[in-house]
Amino acid sequence: MKDLDDIPQVMHDMGAKARAAAAELAFATPESKSAALNAAAEACWSRRDEIIAANEKDMAYGVDKGLSPAMLDRLKLDEDRIKGIVEGLRLVAAQRDPVGEVIADWDMPSGLNIRRVRTPLGVVGVIYESRPNVTADAGALCLKAGNAVILRGGSESFHSSRAIHACLVDGLVQAGLPKDAVQLVPTRDRAAVAEMLTMTDHIDVIVPRGGKGLVGLVQREARVPVFAHLEGICHVYVDAKADPAMALEIVLNAKTRRTGICGAMECLLIDQAFYADHGPILIEALTKAGVEVRGDDTLAQVNGVSPASEADFGKEFLDMICAAKLVDGVDGAIDHIRTYGSDHTDAIVTAHQPTADRFFQRLDSAILMHNASTQFADGGEFGMGAEIGIATGKMHARGPVGAEQLTSFKYLVEGNGAVRP
Structure with a gap:
């Protein structure tokens, strides 16, 4: 050489x-x-x-x-x-x-x-x-x-x-x-x-x-x-009909298992109806786990949560930091993800299959998940043995x-x- x-x-x-x-x-x-x-x-x-x-x-x-x-x-x-x-x-x-x-x-x-x-x-x-x-x-x-x-x-x-x-x-x-x-x-x-x-x-x-x-x-x-x-600006949307225990486990895993990978959750979206029924259980679990939560006006009132800026939505933190927002149903979540997502991986937690179907049909991220942690966005977990990356474009290869x-x-x-x- x-x-x-x-x-x-x-x-x-x-x-x-x-x-x-x-x-x-x-x-x-x-x-x-x-x-x-x-x-x-x-x-x-x-x-x-x-x-x-x-x-x-x-x-x-x-x-x-x-x-x-x-x-x-x-x-x-x-x-x-x-x-x-x-x-x-x-x-x-x-x-x-x-x-x-x-x-x-x-x-x-x-x-x-x-x-x-x-x-x-x-x-x-x-x-x-x-x-x-x-x-x-x-x-x-x-x-x-x-x-x-x-x-x-x-x-x-x-x-x-x-x-x-x-x-x-x-x-x-x-x-x-x-x-x-x-x-x-x-x-x-x-x-x-x-x-x-x-x-x-x-x-x-x-x-x-x-x-x-x-x-x-x-x-x-x-x-x-x-x-x-591209960036892994991964969202988890917790629907009104999500099982609270399942949602808690998925959200914690999606954010904290490994924060530095592209499949880590960077933004938590919570249906207003879920929040009305169950309160800030997801937010409190994240802060207890050591995550710095940056929330919208309502969530910022929760103890330990700091107010989110516009720049916090659509940001890949790759750290123990997470944006969080209340949304009006699955359509509110879809609108938010279309605005701030990176077409990488987005997940919905719900027991209502038609809602999950709507989430799958109306979003076009490379990977969409139902009742599963975004940390599964990995070629090895897809049975590929390994991956070079998660392709977020639309030509030739998409996903792992x-x-x-x-x-x-x-x-x-x-x-x-x-x-x-």
């Missing part, structure tokens, strides 16, 4: 290697791809002490940089989280291989047989912040779908990502697949990101995974197609982006001497 001071040349070289690797991966056997992922999982587990030591350097860097506790939590790796990475790699390895799947098959009067068949996208560029596990998730999913990938992790996770990436490369080599199939940008220099966004000759799609600033930059500057992963979503398709047309009149 060229001198790291020459970022355009470094990225050009990586792109050329990725394109060559993608050509081989397109016809790699399912068995070889699974073998690479299982070998990578073994390497991650056997080198867990090295990965944790690398992560300690990143944690110190994050503290010096002034990252919030929630962001430091996203960055941190321990043995349990490495175990989760290992299990994720093995789950992806065990999944059905999407490449070559026949999506549709039909015959035409002309004598042609036409099949629509899944095929890899080619080269995927993934730009992400903080969470080093994305290195494993993105590498695994791209490989499973027959794609080469160029990973650009956040500056905070630099050492952790390198340690995990080394395990992925070991897996590729052991399985006889090209080691350039999974590459990691070897510098923190942000010029590498700018370069990736214009590499139309080498990269087929960019997947940004991070905060509003990163995603906005990618969408503004990219000449390569983008799978957008797993291996199947990282494929396109081609048409295979067969005739028996067919000619067109």
Whole structure:
């Protein structure tokens, strides 16, 4: 690789290697791809002490940089989280291989047989912040779908990502697949990101995974197609006919299980009728759990609640902070979510199915949930093993982006001497 001071040349070289690797991966056997992922999982587990030591350097860097506790939590790796990475790699390895799947098959009067068949996208560029596990998730999913990938992790996770990436490369080599199939940008220099966004000759799609600033930059500057992963401004609406005990459990889990993930609840909407019947039980539970609740005029009267500003609605806090508002029924909740949501994940808690149906029909978020915590907005929880991100756009992929979503398709047309009149 060229001198790291020459970022355009470094990225050009990586792109050329990725394109060559993608050509081989397109016809790699399912068995070889699974073998690479299982070998990578073994390497991650056997080198867990090295990965944790690398992560300690990143944690110190994050503290010096002034990252919030929630962001430091996203960055941190321990043995349990490495175990989760290992299990994720093995789950992806065990999944059905999407490449070559026949999506549709039909015959035409002309004598042609036409099949629509899944095929890899080619080269995927993934730009992400903080969470080093994305290195494993993105590498695994791209490989499973027959794609080469160029990973650009956040500056905070630099050492952790390198340690995990080394395990992925070991897996590729052991399985006889090209080691350039999974590459990691070897510098923190942000010029590498700018370069990736214009590499139309080498990269087929960019997947940004991070905060509003990163995603906005990618969408503004990219000449390569983008799978957008916008903010997780997730709402939970508690309907008048919600079971109070269920609502309490879902709301607490949605906000407090892990505050730094994109599936965390950022705004609680409570039907006025529920509030009239049950009072501030949900708000009091949140404040008791240590959540700073910023409420509308009525909820701000509850002890421990501060008044919400307009900016608090439609904000991704990624912290123990939550906006809250009373609304007039499900239509009030729908109007609020349409105004302030990010089309990521929104949930309704109700025992009344027609109300849930109306919520599902009239909102178009990538994920809509009924009587379930928004924390389930995760590719692993959807049975995908892992995900690259939650796509909030409307083209190609929406919701959790797993291996199947990282494929396109081609048409295979067969005739028996067919000619067109």
